[in-house]
Amino acid sequence: MSAAEPAGVERELRQAETLCQRRGVRLTAQRRRVLRAVCGAGRPVGAYDILAALRAELPRVAPPTVYRALEFLQRQGLVHKLQTLHAYVGCAHPDHPHASQFLICTDCGEVEEIADAAIADSLGQAAAASGFRPTHGVVELTGTCADCAAHRNGR
Amino acid sequence: MSAAEPAGVERELRQAETLCQRRGVRLTAQRRRVLRAVCGAGRPVGAYDILAALRAELPRVAPPTVYRALEFLQRQGLVHKLQTLHAYVGCAHPDHPHASQFLICTDCGEVEEIADAAIADSLGQAAAASGFRPTHGVVELTGTCADCAAHRNGR
């Protein structure tokens, strides 16, 4: 346990607390634990990784608990699911709802979340051109991040 | 079985045959069966749906057979995987490699494949801005298609 916990986790939790209060939804103890597990990892974590983390504290936790919490956190925009990896990451900008995109490095496992207006625009226009009304989008690029590309070429 | 088989299936199979021959790869009987199952459905099908279809003919087929064939067909660009649905669809334009995007209707289950240059551009630019080198992309919009939206509003 206790991998490299990004320092921002506590701040993120407080922000989530505020946000949920403002929205009149309940950030319960379970949900907070799951959010901490996701944000604390600093990289994508699978549902069963989260489960294992919870079980360190509460040995009897079962999968539905985790999935329910994740569903809530996703609805609140506090956590995103990466369909490419079957894994979850904390949201970089939870305060306002937004379409986001992900750059997933297969070398180092880092994931960058971006919120690119040009992408959102082009998606919206393409959808409109087909008369399609999107409710949700998945945009994930898999490849090599700048750092890893540099390491590969630089030697 | 024998759902609404789009008439184009046989044509798609012949096209796939030609393509594979040209590329010097083998479209074996298994692979052809899987491709037929995917294209014949006319909508996204799960790996285990395909398995069931194959078993109508060959009762002893096992999951790895299906997944191996799907992997091949995806590499050849004959089939796409929809990460949002854990399901597979025949490619609309198998002849040339291309980045494609999908519009998935939650009402009727139809999936439209598009190949929008503006989307591809914006993705490429965003990646470049981060120094990211994409090898593969997943772009899937979930929502309501034109037909279903019309039916909903039109009454």
Place this chain on the structure above:
DNA sequence: TGAGGTTATGCAATAATATAACAGTGCCAA
């Protein structure tokens, strides 16, 4: 305050998706 609705959790089982590992088979080319 407490009756009744709604939301959240506990718990057991199982569904659905996907891969590992290893053995065998067939094809093709040197």
Place this chain on the structure above:
DNA sequence: TTGGCACTGTTATATTATTGCATAACCTCA
């Protein structure tokens, strides 16, 4: 004709996710 490679068979199992039902916590409004 044999050696290598790609493909397939087979068994088992890993991984991800959901269903269904029972219980508990919370909220509100009379």
